[in-house]
Amino acid sequence: MKLTFENRDYLLNPGETVLDCLLRHEQAISHSCQAGACQSCMLRLVEGEVSDEAQIGLKDTLKVRGCFLSCQCVPEGEMKLVRADGDDLCIEAAIQEKGYLNHNTMILRLKSSAAIEECKPGQYFTLITPDNVDRCYSIANDPSVDGFVEFHVRLIPNGAMCEWLKNTAQVGMSVKLRGPAGECFYVGDQDKSYPLVLAGTGTGLAPLYGIVRDALQQGHVGPMILYHGALVEKDLYLVAELNALAGQYKNFSYRPCVLRGEAGQFYTAGHIEDVVLQELPEDKAATRLYLCGAMEFVASLRKKAFLHGLSSRLICSDSFT
Amino acid sequence: MSSLYEQLGGRDAVNAAVDIFYRKMLVDSRVSGFFDNTDMDRQIDKQKAFLTMAFGGPNNYSGLDMAAAHKPLVDRGLNDMHVDVVVEHLASTLRELGVGEEQIAEVARIANSVRDQVLNRAA
Numbered sequence: 001m002k003l004t005f006e007n008r009d010y011l012l013n014p015g016e017t018v019l020d021c022l023l024r025h026e027q028a029i030s031h032s033c034q035a036g037a038c039q040s041c042m043l044r045l046v047e048g049e050v051s052d053e054a055q056i057g058l059k060d061t062l063k064v065r066g067c068f069l070s071c072q073c074v075p076e077g078e079m080k081l082v083r084a085d086g087d088d089l090c091i092e093a094a095i096q097e098k099g100y101l102n103h104n105t106m107i108l109r110l111k112s113s114a115a116i117e118e119c120k121p122g123q124y125f126t127l128i129t130p131d132n133v134d135r136c137y138s139i140a141n142d143p144s145v146d147g148f149v150e151f152h153v154r155l156i157p158n159g160a161m162c163e164w165l166k167n168t169a170q171v172g173m174s175v176k177l178r179g180p181a182g183e184c185f186y187v188g189d190q191d192k193s194y195p196l197v198l199a200g201t202g203t204g205l206a207p208l209y210g211i212v213r214d215a216l217q218q219g220h221v222g223p224m225i226l227y228h229g230a231l232v233e234k235d236l237y238l239v240a241e242l243n244a245l246a247g248q249y250k251n252f253s254y255r256p257c258v259l260r261g262e263a264g265q266f267y268t269a270g271h272i273e274d275v276v277l278q279e280l281p282e283d284k285a286a287t288r289l290y291l292c293g294a295m296e297f298v299a300s301l302r303k304k305a306f307l308h309g310l311s312s313r314l315i316c317s318d319s320f321t
Numbered sequence: 322m323s324s325l326y327e328q329l330g331g332r333d334a335v336n337a338a339v340d341i342f343y344r345k346m347l348v349d350s351r352v353s354g355f356f357d358n359t360d361m362d363r364q365i366d367k368q369k370a371f372l373t374m375a376f377g378g379p380n381n382y383s384g385l386d387m388a389a390a391h392k393p394l395v396d397r398g399l400n401d402m403h404v405d406v407v408v409e410h411l412a413s414t415l416r417e418l419g420v421g422e423e424q425i426a427e428v429a430r431i432a433n434s435v436r437d438q439v440l441n442r443a444a
């Protein structure tokens with residue numbers, strides 16, 4: 001039987017695990033415990049089937065992407081595999097719209113039929129310009145519903161991508177997308193009643209906005225609360241849209257937090273981390289938490305939420321470097 | 322007779338124990354400094370490997386692997402006291418999960434059996 005890994009074929013010995021086969025062929029696959037515990041040998045299935053046994057202990061968001069533990073997998077049929085964090089193929093896309101969400105955030109909408117089929121709201125693509133500048137951006141919408149992919153871009157003075165988007169990019173221009181990747185997306189195939197908490201700073205709102213609308217679209221019934229952290233009030237964006245969504249859906253609330261804010265406003269003045277931790281849902285063990293934004297924010301809140309009793313397997317995060 | 326690992330509940334037991342155990346490590350200032358790596362997912366996976374081993378489960382770690390995995394920690398001062406703390410939290414985690422004292426002693430014995438390798442002392 002054969003195994004296709006990164007587009008090359010390898011012959012399996014009878015009873016051999018995927019990991020052993022690839023190591024025998026001198027492929028550099030990281031691995032450690034070889035007992036399905038440490039998860040260092042994780043690969044991703046592109047075609048074929050993988051037994052439940054090889055996915056035990058993995059997060060749901062990894063399972064649905066086809067990730068599995070290669071040390072626990074003895075193939076029963078042909079499999080096509082890639083590295084779990086491997087780059088997928090590049091996809092062509094065209095700029096459909098560009099505009100501003102606030103004083104320092106751009107919105108970019110791209111048309112691409114290939115990208116639309118592949119991705120889930122909340123995952124990210126690497127955007128590649130014609131002069132090969134590349135940056136990662138999260139998917140802020142449900143492309144399969146809207147027919148385009150939406151990114152939110154924080155404008156950084158003199159950033160190569162920002163300069164290109166501001167000065168050169170025009171509607172109709174072609175760009176490339178690599179991906180999608182990331183494990184921040186809504187999972188609701190088994191249960192739609194668990195509490196959902198989403199917290200992001202800056203354009204960390206983008207994936208969360210995508211996830212919220214995806215969850216609502218899929219009929220999530222559990223309570224959902226979205227926190228958006230900003231330094232000053234004018235850094236918030238999509239305020240009207242999110243308030244409208246909260247008006248429309250009883251189980252969804254929107255909580256903007258402004259660090260240097262004043263009391264008595266439509267937002268909460270204070271640190272987003274403190275606000276989130278104070279208001280964690282009662283049923284901590286069932287709560288799913290999504291965190292997106294600056295690295296220090298994500299790492300810190302992740303650890304504190306875990307220490308408050310959230311399950312490590314139900315915390316999903318993406319941080320910007 | 323079934324193995325200790327099977328008696329404890331195998332991988333489900335590891336998954337049930339890992340959050341409880343790791344929380345204890347993170348809030349205990351005697352050992353939390355060794356876990357300041359910000360990649361929590363990776364740390365959790367490593368702790369699962371640790372628990373699987375301590376529960377007498379399948380693993381392919383050699384003494385050399387154990388020494389290598391903990392070498393950077395020994396360089397930062399890892400000593401017998403820290404191993405004692407780990408064994409203590411391991412026991413209290415299992416107690417919380419309703420495991421009997423006899424099996425807890427067995428788990429502690431397995432953890433202690435690699436003490437010299439973990440601390441990079443030639444046994």
Ligand code: HEM
Nearest residue numbers: 032033038352355367370371374390403404407432435439
């Ligand atoms: C009591 C005996 C111990 C056993 C059987 C044990 C076992 C293990 C195992 C199996 C791993 C995973 C290795 C890998 O796959 O890379 C590991 C990693 C680790 N252990 Fe231990 N351990 C012990 C004691 C300790 C102590 C006392 C500390 C610190 C207080 C500690 C801290 C760590 C850390 C931080 C890692 C992760 C290292 C990394 O990030 O690569 N261990 N241990």
